[in-house]
Amino acid sequence: MMKGIRTRLVVYFGLILLLIVLLLEGLFYWAVHSYYFGTATEALVTRTTTFTNFINKYTTSYSLKDKARYILENVSNQEYAKVEVLDIDGKVILNSYGFQTGEIINTPDVAEAMKGETGLHIGRNPKTKERIIAVSNPLLYSTEYIGVLRYTISAEPLYNAVNRIALYGAGVGTGVVILAFALSLLIAKRIVDPIKDLTKAATQMAKGNFTTRAPKRFDDEVGTLADAFNYMATEIGKNEKLKNDFISTVSHELRTPLTSIKGWGETLISGGLEEPEETMLGLEVISKETDRLIGLVEELLDFSKFQSGEMKLSQERMDIREVLDDLHLQFAIRSQEKQVELHLVLPSSPVLVMGDPNRMKQVFVNLLDNAFKFTPQGGSITVSAEASGDRVTITVTDTGEGINAEDLPHVTGKFYKGRSKLSGSGLGLAICKEIIQLHAGKFQVNSSVGQGTSITVDLPLDQDIK
Incomplete structure (x- = not known):
């Protein structure tokens, strides 16, 4: 059995x-044979017919024997063909050698x-x-056929010449076949080697080496x-990094609140709940860390939905001013506690958009939470809307403290936490951006270190939603 593309291609x-060579050789042999024998036959027919007519x-009135003697006397000495005179029975009565052989010829x-032909x-x-x-050709006595004039030549030299030329052609054909096999080996190598490179790269990927790449040798289908393979390898590498970042982030984010909960739980158990102030403090810590865990789990669930394309929106017509006004009230207490001014600037007329109120609220809660997290005491936060x-x-x-220029292009990436110690799971802004894009909107972050951060959400008004 033939194994491998290269072997099959060559064969x-x-x-x-x-x-193809055999077919061409056959046509060549036929052409040479036809040329040689056609030329020789045509020349012989011409000489025979001309001499017979003469x-x-x-010698119209000559008898057959007289004609034979006359023919023998007038045959050229340079005539290489054998000349014979036959009677009406096909018997040779005289040939160019002067013999009366009596041979019967019935060809x-x-x-x-x-x-008469x-x-x-x-x-x-x-x-x-x-x-x-x-x-x-027929010999005539008056108008009566009395005999035959026959010219005969040996065809052996013609066959030898044709066979010799055919042999030369076969040699050339053999050379062509050998050259063709050599070229087919080269072509097969050029086709198969890139496929081997792809196979090696795929094997390396199967072993977990996602940095491997297949070299591109030619601008063809391979x-x-x-x-396509290299693009796939890049995407798999990104997903692998995303998975590792996911595991690392989740492990870190879960460990901190769980450690606090476990520590205060053990403290409360060992204390026997005898000190009310310490008990309340512990319960507050446990409650806050539990909220952190719930928030993290919700972010992870949202992230999972976005990754699988299962995020569904319950869209309805809403006034975005109402969503922002509710959030202003929600964060008012936090504003007072942290001593950070919270300003709300809204248009006087309704701003109607089509969207999911819960998801839209989730976006701005996350943005305000980040703003409070990174804005120091005495700072300010402004939420404005303009149609x-x-x-x-x-x-x-x-x-607030702002974002480093090196981090700014990546802050909306999944699991990117930046350099701040206050960073969370690295999913918040990524989820916000996904939600806004699902609403046919745009999400942009601008920031300078020490000068604060400005996040812009651009949405279509209701009349654009068909």
């Missing part, structure tokens, strides 16, 4: 080329000549088995496949 190409014209050319025969001499070409044309722009601006 298939070789067989096709071999068949004899019939100038097709003689029979044709007896009918020029006969041609290519075959073998019955006695010598030599291959010959014979041409016969090259396109190499590009223009068919869009509305909501901006959350703080006077």
